[in-house]
Amino acid sequence: MARKSKYEPQKLSTVLWKPALYIRLSREDGDSEESNSIISQRELLTEFADTQTDMTASRLYVDDGYTGTDFDRPDFRRMMHDLRAGIVNCVIVKDLSRLGRNYVKVGEYLEHTFPLLNVRFIALSERIDSVADPRSADSLIVPFRNILNDEYAHDISNKVRASLDLKRRQGKFIGSFASYGYRKDPNDHSRLLIDEPAAAVVRDIFNWFLAGTNVLGIAKKLNAKGIPNPSAYKRQQGMNYRHPASDKLDDLWPDSSVRRILRNPLYTGTMVQGKNRMKSYKLHVSEAVPEEDWITVEQTHEAIISSELFAKAQSLFARDTRTAPTQPQVYLFSGFLRCADCGKAMNRKTISQPYRNYYYYICSTFKKQHSGACTKHTIRSDRLEQAVLETLRHQIALAVEMDELIAEINRSGTRNRSVKPLLDERAQLETERERIEQMKLSLYPDWKAGDISREEYHRLKEQFEQQQAKLDARLASLQARIDEVQSGVGETNSFVSQFVKYRNLPSLTREVVVELIDMIYVHEGGKITIKFKFSDAYAVAQEYIRKHGQTA
Incomplete structure (x- = not known):
């Protein structure tokens, strides 16, 4: 026996209604309740339309996974097109929230758009029917329900945003696709694992950049090797990934992708998220x-490159290393040469001779103005390279000597003997502070018990706090002295280790210039001054040797 419908057949007029059954379910609505599922909505609306004698066969419009806060939904747009074309003229929904959760926009459709198009609107759960019961659509309860639906969307949006921000602060990855070089852990999609084939490309990009290949040159090198760009690589791995620019480029690397990789701290194990956000829960504009x-959360996943390597790459972006578009490699000293007098960059020039080309540098101020603002400060490239190489070798030899002296000091135990009295004094001060803290805490029970007056309580409490403040100042000063002694070796390593590893340097390379030199200043007459990196650490190393051993 067929199940009897709960809807009674009715015929209101001679108008034959052509119903559009509109169904919507968004992620925030969830799908745990059967009453809100796509299947349930379809059955409910279809059953109603089939019982109406003044309705033709219905058309179905379904937006699955689309929010109700805006109306940029594929099937909603299709339905509106059909309404304007007269293909359908009656909209049926389960309830008002299925039409949308934007109070203003829902009101606009109900009060203006649908009436102008002579469209009948029916919301089954709220018993709204703009033709069978016009007052049900004009009732004050309709805008009130729309406000509640809007507020629900607002509340859900805030909860989702708060939940995502909490996960970001916990260092969990929030995103549909992992960045190039990583993949999602199949057992925990908020955790990143290294994708070795892509990670190898990332390492090459950083190494090439530090070796002197410019960003455009790196992109050309990757394309020459036939390596697919990040978007194409994701698609090769079976991911349904699309990027607005990738389709135009096919599998080719643009320089923007190379630059994005070089600037991304993710490759050092640091997660940086929350760079963009939606304007509001109604305006889905980033x-x-x-x-x-x-x-930003550090050490959330395994690093592909070291923090030191990343820092070197970032320092190069701060320098002017521009070369001709056809030049894939930056010059040896690009971004590291300045005029000693005006401080402007030195320009590289070429003198062509039948038997060979000569390269030299000239002050950019003189080259552009020729007005006496500065002089040439010219120097030949080969002579500059030789002078820098010899100076570097001298500095490296000095670092080697200091390394040997520091090792001898550490073997003798001088440093350990010098720090022990400081540690003993710190322990005594900490014990004294704890004793005063206990005395201060006992004051309150004594006051409440009547052993001391209110005035005595406040006076003694203030005295104890003053004594603690003095001890805190002494402890801070003492800790600074302890840190200075204990970290002495570590601080010297930032100078010594960087230079010592280039012992017996055969020739000058871009990597050596980037790692050890901060700036080279060219004086008039061809003399140069080199400002090395780690100069502060060098001073610390000298002071360490002076205090704990023999003079360097």
């Missing part, structure tokens, strides 16, 4: 977030 509000 806007940039100020850098100080980004969520």
Whole structure:
């Protein structure tokens, strides 16, 4: 026996209604309740339309996984097209929230758009029917329900945003696709694992960049090797990934992708998220977030490159290393040469001779103005390279000597003997502070018990706090002295280790220039001054040797 429908057949007029059954389910609505599922909505609406004698066969419009806060939904747009074309003229939904959760826009459709198009609107759960019961659509309860639906979407949006921000602060990855070089852990999609084939390319990109290949040159090298760009690589791995620019480029690397990789701290094991956000729960337009509000968590996943290597790459972006578009390699000293007098960059020039080309540098101020603002400060490239190489070798020899002296000091135990009295004094001060803290804590029970007056309680409490403040100042000063002694070796290593590893340097390379030199200043007459990196650490190393051993 057929199940009897709960809807009674009715015929309101001679108008034959052509129903559009509109169904929507968004992620925030969830799918745990059967009453809100796509299948349930379809059965409910179909059953109603089939019982109406003044309705033709219905058309179905389904937006599965689309929010109700905006109306940019594929099947909703298709339905509106059909309404305007007269293909359908009656919209039936389960309830008002299925039409949408934007109070203003839902009201606009109900009060203006549908009436102008002579469209009948039916919401089954709220018993709204703009033709059978016009007052049900005009009732004050309709906008009130729309406000509640809107507020529900607002509340859900805030909860989702708060939940995602919490996960970001915990260092969990939030995103549909992992960045190039990583993949999602199949057992925990918020955790990143190294994707070795892509990670090898990332390492090459950083190494080539530090060796002197410019960003465009790296892109050309990757394309020459036939390596697919990040978007194409994801698609090769079976991911349904599309990037607006990738389809135009096919599998080719643009320089923007190379630059993005070189600037991304993710490859050092640091997660940086929350760079963009939606303007509001109604306006699904992304806007940039100020850098100080980004969520950064270190050591969330295995690094592909070291923090030191990343820092070197970032330092190069701060320098002017421009070369001709046809030049894939930057010059040896690009970004590291300045005029000693005006401080401007030195320009590289070429003198062509029948038997060979000569290269030299000239002050850019003189080259552009020729007005006496500065002089040539010219120097030949080969002579500059030789002078820098000899100076570097001298500095490396000095570092080797200091390394040997520091090793001898550490073997003799001088440093350990010098720090022990400081550690003993710190322990005594900490014991004294703890004793005063206990005395201060006992004051309150004594006051409440009537052993001391209120005035005595406040006077003694203030005295104890003053004594603690003095001890805190002494402890801070003492800790600084302890840190200075204990970290002495570590601080010297930032100078010594960087230079010592280039012992017996055969020739000058871009990597050596980037790692050891901060700037080279060219004086008039061809003399140069080299400002090395790690100069502060060098001073610390000298002081360490002076205090704990023989003079360097």
